Amino acid sequence: MARAGTGTRIRQHRLDRGMRQVDLAAALGISAAYLNLIEHGRRRIAGKLLADVARVLAVEPAVLTDGGGSALLDGLRALAAEDAQTEVEIDRAEELAARFPGWAALLLAEGRRNAALRREVRDLTDRLAHDPALAGSLHEVISAVTSIRATASILVSGDNVDRDWQERFQRNIHADSLRLAESSRALVAFLDAPGERSGEALSAIEQVDAYLAAADYRVAALEGAGSATPEDLAEGPAFTGTAARRRARAVLRRYRADALAMPAERFDVVARAEAYDPMRIAQVLGQPFAAVLARMATLPFTAGHVATGFAQADGAGAIGLAKPLGDLAVARGGAACALWPIFEALGQIGRPLRRRLVMPGEGGARLVAFAIAETQTPPSFDGPVPVEANMLYMPDPDPEGGAAVPIGPGCRICPRDGCAARREASILRGEAEL
Amino acid sequence: MGRRVLLIEDEPNIIEAISFILTRDGWTVHTHADGMTAIERIRAMPPDVVILDVMLPGRSGFDILRDLRADPQTAALPVMMLTARGQTKDRELAEKLGVSRFMTKPFSNAEVLENVRALAEP
Numbered sequence: 001m002a003r004a005g006t007g008t009r010i011r012q013h014r015l016d017r018g019m020r021q022v023d024l025a026a027a028l029g030i031s032a033a034y035l036n037l038i039e040h041g042r043r044r045i046a047g048k049l050l051a052d053v054a055r056v057l058a059v060e061p062a063v064l065t066d067g068g069g070s071a072l073l074d075g076l077r078a079l080a081a082e083d084a085q086t087e088v089e090i091d092r093a094e095e096l097a098a099r100f101p102g103w104a105a106l107l108l109a110e111g112r113r114n115a116a117l118r119r120e121v122r123d124l125t126d127r128l129a130h131d132p133a134l135a136g137s138l139h140e141v142i143s144a145v146t147s148i149r150a151t152a153s154i155l156v157s158g159d160n161v162d163r164d165w166q167e168r169f170q171r172n173i174h175a176d177s178l179r180l181a182e183s184s185r186a187l188v189a190f191l192d193a194p195g196e197r198s199g200e201a202l203s204a205i206e207q208v209d210a211y212l213a214a215a216d217y218r219v220a221a222l223e224g225a226g227s228a229t230p231e232d233l234a235e236g237p238a239f240t241g242t243a244a245r246r247r248a249r250a251v252l253r254r255y256r257a258d259a260l261a262m263p264a265e266r267f268d269v270v271a272r273a274e275a276y277d278p279m280r281i282a283q284v285l286g287q288p289f290a291a292v293l294a295r296m297a298t299l300p301f302t303a304g305h306v307a308t309g310f311a312q313a314d315g316a317g318a319i320g321l322a323k324p325l326g327d328l329a330v331a332r333g334g335a336a337c338a339l340w341p342i343f344e345a346l347g348q349i350g351r352p353l354r355r356r357l358v359m360p361g362e363g364g365a366r367l368v369a370f371a372i373a374e375t376q377t378p379p380s381f382d383g384p385v386p387v388e389a390n391m392l393y394m395p396d397p398d399p400e401g402g403a404a405v406p407i408g409p410g411c412r413i414c415p416r417d418g419c420a421a422r423r424e425a426s427i428l429r430g431e432a433e434l
Numbered sequence: 435m436g437r438r439v440l441l442i443e444d445e446p447n448i449i450e451a452i453s454f455i456l457t458r459d460g461w462t463v464h465t466h467a468d469g470m471t472a473i474e475r476i477r478a479m480p481p482d483v484v485i486l487d488v489m490l491p492g493r494s495g496f497d498i499l500r501d502l503r504a505d506p507q508t509a510a511l512p513v514m515m516l517t518a519r520g521q522t523k524d525r526e527l528a529e530k531l532g533v534s535r536f537m538t539k540p541f542s543n544a545e546v547l548e549n550v551r552a553l554a555e556p
Contacts, residue, residue: 139489142518143445146540150451153543165454172447 005073005094006050006363009064011039013057027056046363047399060307061395062326062365071327072097075108077413078335081427082111090427119203134190140183144176151176204243205320205332208251211238217310217323218298222256223264230256251321258295262287271299276306278370278392279352289352290372293392297323308394309367313342315387325393328365335410338421342391345371349387356396356404360416366404369393437554438462440481442472442498443516444490452485455543456550469493473501476508483553485546488517488524496527503532512553516541 014024021039025032028049037043045053054061073094080088097104128134151169154161161169212219221228230252234245262285274280276299282292297310309325319332330336336343341355350373357367373389396404408414411424439456443449444467453463466475470492476484484502488495495515502508514535515528528536535549 139518142539143448146518147445147447147451149540150448150455150543150546154451154454157543159458168450169454172450176447 006045006065007039007041008098010053013059017057024056028052044362050363060326062328065363065365072104074409074413076104079111081412137183137187137190141180141187144180144183147176148173204247207239207244208247216300218300219255222252223259258291262295267295268299271296290374290390293370293390296392306394308392311342311391313389317343317346331410337408337410339405339407341369341371342389345373345389349373349375356402357407358404360408360414366396366399367393368396438464438481439483439485439550440476441465441485443487452546455547459547469498472498480511483550484511484513486513486515488515496531499531499533514549514553
């Protein structure tokens with residue numbers, strides 16, 4: 001089934017380009033009959049031949065390979081993994097994606113919306129349960145009501161309450177009613193506030209991701225002389241809510257700093273001249289390795305540069321920025337494969353890493369990744385010293401060049417057997433050929 | 435001297451109302467508003483019944499109840515807790531710590547009287 005998926009995709013991309021089988025075969029230096037067998041899943045394809053097919057068809061190799069992490073397929077599997085109750089035909093996910101891509105995409109979109117809504121509900125629940133302002137207002141309201149109720153009961157009890165006490169209790173009720181009015185207003189103001197967020201289905205991280213993706217990861221307004229400031233952009237309509245604007249400001253400020261230190265015109269030329277080797281680029285430009293990795297993630301694929309994926313993690317391994325390479329992304333929320341070098345880098349602060357990687361499956365994408373973790377503040381015995389890791393990954397230009405680390409799309413949807421880094425069972429266990 | 439209640443509560447108007455209804459019922463009411471020194475106050479002059487608010491400055495009513503139950507001198511002291519938070523988990527925690535009665539604010543005066551009287555019965 002895995003082979004059939006790759007062959008089907010090759011055939012589809014060839015037909016999309018209006019190319020005859022015989023022409024593609026000629027361009028690849030193979031017979032049309034052999035290409036026919038590949039397209040019908042009867043011969044395997046990987047390595048150089050797959051890279052050649054991708055080059056001729058002008059697509060990323062990962063787009064052609066199922067192991068390369070078809071976003072649709074991985075997304076469907078992840079969706080199935082989230083629901084332990086419903087029995088899903090996992091082994092037919094690929095068939096669903098191939099035969100009904102529109103329905104599959106709709107399912108995924110609904111899954112994403114559902115996840116966003118769940119997150120919003122959780123945030124609001126957390127806010128109601130733990131917000132100190134709300135707890136304070138509620139305590140004030142209940143204390144005032146308790147006092148008014150107890151005092152008023154005494155006054156209307158019909159028992160003899162002497163005049164001094166009556167006046168005293170009336171004053172208390174008046175004071176408590178003022179307090180109640182004040183705390184009720186605070187409560188209403190608090191409960192009104194979430195209304196501003198209605199319709200906001202994306203978290204702060206997702207909003208910044210969406211903004212960068214829409215700009216194809218190169219924010220023209222922050223390049224060169226720059227017509228905008230990070231602060232201006234963060235206040236723009238792309239971001240809803242304080243948290244998203246704060247995150248946008250932080251991310252775009254760093255973007256601007258990198259753009260000033262490594263202007264695009266020169267950076268792009270040097271990157272190409274140095275064959276997209278980030279260490280050589282860093283040496284030529286005299287810039288920090290970590291910043292070069294981030295800057296390389298902005299190289300426009302459409303201008304003929306190598307396709308790149310990027311991820312940034314904090315000291316806890318939580319993924320902040322994430323730019324997928326085609327379909328291939330480092331999963332968030334603790335779902336990522338632990339073998340991505342970004343996590344290895346977090347254990348070796350300051351040491352640059354270069355790792356060859358291979359995704360599972362027949363013809364699984366072969367990548368090369370670069371990573372480094374660094375402290376974010378000057379050394380100090382006092383206070384926390386935050387750590388951050390950057391990782392850049394791209395198609396391996398020399399897939400036969402050496403042993404590769406067998407990574408995956410995350411344990412729940414990873415078909416690998418016997419992985420030392422596995423932390424939970426895969427829903428794909430037992431699936432033939434995967 | 436009649437039976438004694440120690441009311442540990444930091445809201446002045448609630449203190450005044452509860453003090454009034456208990457005093458009128460024949461109780462001698464002492465009050466204390468600080469969580470930090472509440473235990474010392476109880477040990478210095480153990481009352482017949484303690485009315486203990488949960489949210490107090492300095493220390494929570496739960497902390498105070500736990501310490502009371504851990505000390506043989508006060509382990510059996512009747513304690514009625516008052517809380518503005520009626521959640522099940524608060525009630526469960528209070529019961530686990532050995533509370534005698536648990537009341538959620540706002541309460542009725544009749545309930546307070548009824549509970550305090552019941553706790554003071556031998």
